[in-house]
Amino acid sequence: xxxxxxxxxxxxxxxxxxxxxxxxxxxxxxxxxxxxxxxxxxxxxxxxxxxxxxxxxxxxxxxxxxxxxxxxxxxxxxxxxxxxxxxxxxxxxxxxxxxxxxxxxxxxxxxxxxxxxxxxxxxxxxxxxxxxxxxxxxxxxxxxxxxxxxxxx
Numbered sequence: 003x004x005x006x007x008x009x010x011x012x013x014x015x016x017x018x019x020x021x022x023x024x025x026x027x028x029x030x031x032x033x034x035x036x037x038x039x040x041x042x043x044x045x046x047x048x049x050x051x052x053x054x055x056x057x058x059x060x061x062x063x064x065x066x067x068x069x070x071x072x073x074x075x076x077x078x079x080x081x082x083x084x085x086x087x088x089x090x091x092x093x094x095x096x097x098x099x100x101x102x103x104x105x106x107x108x109x110x111x112x113x114x115x116x117x118x119x120x121x122x123x124x125x126x127x128x129x130x131x132x133x134x135x136x137x138x139x140x141x142x143x144x145x146x147x148x149x150x151x152x153x154x155x
Contacts, residue, residue, distance in 0.1 A: 032110065036103070043099055050092050057085050101129045104137045112144050123147060 003025060008018040065078045105126065106117055114120045124147075129137050 036107075039103070043096070047092075047096055054085060054089050054092075058082075061085070097131070100131055100135070101126065101137055104131060104135055105129070105140060108137065108140055108144060112148060120147065 003021075005018055005022060008021055009015075013021070061078055061081055065075065105121060105124065109117045109120050124140070124143050126137070129140070132138055
């Protein structure tokens with residue numbers, strides 16, 4: 003929304019100023035929230051990576067000192083498999099958080115009135131991020147929703 007568009011609607015300068023201030027405040031608020039969420043997520047990811055790395059080192063040390071004890075070696079192998087599964091789960095959750103953030107950002111840019119409701123209409127089962135951080139195929143789905151008679155924003 004631009005100042006000119008509002009003036010073309012016949013709004014006075016004071017009304018336009020008020021609308022622009024409210025809109026600016028909303029945008030700044032959204033930026034602040036997003037920045038905080040990203041910082042928190044990065045901190046959490048760094049902590050989880052450190053935990054996994056520490057566990058892997060401990061397991062390697064234990065494995066080296068186990069000698070010929072097959073039972074202990076099997077337990078170590080099981081722990082390594084569990085750690086690998088946990089790492090994959092964390093990476094999957096992190097990717098899902100990134101996808102959700104990218105979708106919310108795109109829907110905000112498309113001026114969706116109720117982001118949660120619109121997200122329910124999107125097919126995000128196989129959503130993947132491209133190298134620019136955008137969800138592949140999302141733009142087409144949003145376009146379909148914004149132009150469809152039953153789903154216009």
